[in-house]
Amino acid sequence: MLPEQQDILWTFTTIIFTLFSLFAFINVVQHCRAREGTNTVLWGTLFGTGLIINLLLTNHMFELTQQQQLGFISWQVLAVFLILLTWGVFFKSQNIEDQSPPLIRAAFFYTTISILLAGYTNWLPQQRSDPPPKATVVDVSDLTMEKYTAMGEEIVFGKERVAGSKAIGKGQCPLCHTFDPGDNIGRCPNLFGVEERSHTRIKEDRYLNEPIKIGEADGATGIIKGKPDEIPEEYRRADASELIGEDYLRESLMCPSCYVVKGYGKAGDTKSPMPVISKPPISLAKFELNAVLAWLQAKDTPGEFEKVTIPLPGPEDVAGGGDGGDGGGDDDGDGPVFVVGTETPQEMINKLGCPLCHTIPGVEGAVGELGPKLHEKINAPKRIKDSRYKGKAKTGREYVKESILNPNAYIVFNEEAGEPYPEGVMPQDFANKLSVNALEKLVDFISNTQPEG
Numbered sequence: 001m002l003p004e005q006q007d008i009l010w011t012f013t014t015i016i017f018t019l020f021s022l023f024a025f026i027n028v029v030q031h032c033r034a035r036e037g038t039n040t041v042l043w044g045t046l047f048g049t050g051l052i053i054n055l056l057l058t059n060h061m062f063e064l065t066q067q068q069q070l071g072f073i074s075w076q077v078l079a080v081f082l083i084l085l086t087w088g089v090f091f092k093s094q095n096i097e098d099q100s101p102p103l104i105r106a107a108f109f110y111t112t113i114s115i116l117l118a119g120y121t122n123w124l125p126q127q128r129s130d131p132p133p134k135a136t137v138v139d140v141s142d143l144t145m146e147k148y149t150a151m152g153e154e155i156v157f158g159k160e161r162v163a164g165s166k167a168i169g170k171g172q173c174p175l176c177h178t179f180d181p182g183d184n185i186g187r188c189p190n191l192f193g194v195e196e197r198s199h200t201r202i203k204e205d206r207y208l209n210e211p212i213k214i215g216e217a218d219g220a221t222g223i224i225k226g227k228p229d230e231i232p233e234e235y236r237r238a239d240a241s242e243l244i245g246e247d248y249l250r251e252s253l254m255c256p257s258c259y260v261v262k263g264y265g266k267a268g269d270t271k272s273p274m275p276v277i278s279k280p281p282i283s284l285a286k287f288e289l290n291a292v293l294a295w296l297q298a299k300d301t302p303g304e305f306e307k308v309t310i311p312l313p314g315p316e317d318v319a320g321g322g323d324g325g326d327g328g329g330d331d332d333g334d335g336p337v338f339v340v341g342t343e344t345p346q347e348m349i350n351k352l353g354c355p356l357c358h359t360i361p362g363v364e365g366a367v368g369e370l371g372p373k374l375h376e377k378i379n380a381p382k383r384i385k386d387s388r389y390k391g392k393a394k395t396g397r398e399y400v401k402e403s404i405l406n407p408n409a410y411i412v413f414n415e416e417a418g419e420p421y422p423e424g425v426m427p428q429d430f431a432n433k434l435s436v437n438a439l440e441k442l443v444d445f446i447s448n449t450q451p452e453g
């Protein structure tokens with residue numbers, strides 16, 4: 001049975017049920033009238049109530065979506081069942097069983113079938129569309145390096161790469177990074193050639209001393225720089241004593257401020273605006289983070305995997321899975337991100353990834369630093385008065401909407417850094433990720449953000 005047919009079936013059934021209870025009512029009243037000594041008021045009230053209940057239920061069925069109808073119809077089945085039962089009692093008490101109309105038998109048959117169908121279709125969608133279990137289930141028994149790096153690629157870009165727009169998976173990397181030679185969008189390093197760089201970086205003077213020295217702890221994460229054997233145990237490489245390229249890459253993801261690529265940091269390149277990938281909102285588990293690293297090591301030499309030093313995970317690595325927090329990414333990279341507007345503003349904002357770049361008052365965990373702090377109640381009206389403003393917005397609300405749909409209409413000036421924020425860093429395709437309702441709701445929320453306290 002196709003799901004599209006279900007709501008026709010239920011709509012038809014609900015009407016039949018009401019017609020049936022009307023028929024029962026008329027039939028009972030007629031019998032009472034034809035007979036002396038029958039309690040017309042009692043039976044009339046009982047079956048009248050049955051009719052009214054069915055009318056109300058039918059009316060409600062029309063307000064429900066197909067999915068809700070599936071659950072709700074069982075109440076009406078119950079009501080009709082009770083009517084049938086009472087009707088049986090009525091005929092029995094009057095000793096006129098033989099006069100029960102053929103329709104009652106037909107109706108009984110129809111109800112039985114419906115109950116069976118309701119049970120069947122209630123069970124169907126669970127089998128068809130239950131969300132997959134949270135933890136990524138990985139069968140490691142036939143995992144090859146090719147599959148493992150493909151898994152890393154999927155964490156980065158998501159399952160479905162959508163032509164023309166930036167595809168973004170659970171890892172969220174393409175929000176900020178580019179990967180192809182010559183493709184530089186702004187303030188985040190192009191990750192082409194990063195495998196090669198990883199070996200030379202660890203020997204650079206800058207790596208050894210800035211912004212903290214090897215052996216010192218990073219303030220934000222507590223990770224000791226340059227000490228792979230002191231990485232939190234659940235992410236540690238086996239037998240890690242000497243520092244190798246792989247460790248640099250892992251450290252880049254787990255402790256972005258341990259080393260800040262020149263020109264890409266804040267506060268004189270001492271602080272990285274990159275989120276910690278092993279913590280919320282992205283929260284990659286070890287085997288996911290390692291899959292991304294394996295992909296980073298392999299991606300510049302397609303089809304060859306000699307550069308990969310990450311071992312394939314064992315069953316103990318994938319047990320329990322990852323996805324500690326679901327704040328960030330889309331639905332684990334299963335498909336393109338889209339918010340419909342029934343979500344809370346916090347949920348929408350997390351799903352769209354705004355917190356990775358913006359600090360947003362009122363949104364827990366939104367401490368991103370790549371873009372301006374969203375204090376739009378104050379900022380938005382200020383922007384449209386700026387002589388450099390060339391956009392179309394007349395009100396603060398319109399400005400916020402424009403900033404989301406067309407970020408390059410106006411590039412905010414970063415007072416702290418004394419230069420404009422980089423153009424083209426904020427994704428240009430949010431229009432494809434929001435329903436009309438979601439956009440209005442998001443704009444309402446963002447337009448009213450202001451410094452806390």
Ligand code: HEC
Pocket residue numbers: 171172173174175176177187188189191194197201249252253256257259260261264265272273274275277292356357368370
């Ligand atoms: C919010 C933006 C943002 C996101 C999301 C992000 N990064 Fe970064 N990343 C940066 C910035 C900015 C830098 C440069 C500063 C630094 O060195 O930390 C950087 C640096 C790096 C480096 C070091 C590059 C080099 O040349 O040494 C690597 C490797 C890296 N990121 C990988 C990733 C991966 C993999 C992901 C996804 C799992 C990711 N990043 C997600 C912003 C981001």
Ligand code: HEC
Pocket residue numbers: 175176349352353354355356357358370371372373374375376379380383400403404407408410411412421422423424425426427430446
């Ligand atoms: C990859 C990083 C990134 C992401 C993700 C991102 N932004 Fe931005 N955003 C920026 C940068 C950088 C700027 C400043 C440059 C500009 O004006 O385009 C900016 C500017 C803005 C502005 C203008 C702020 C002002 O004070 O004038 C608004 C509003 C805004 N973003 C909202 C959002 C919302 C809402 C989301 C999520 C739906 C989002 N951004 C996601 C990087 C990002």
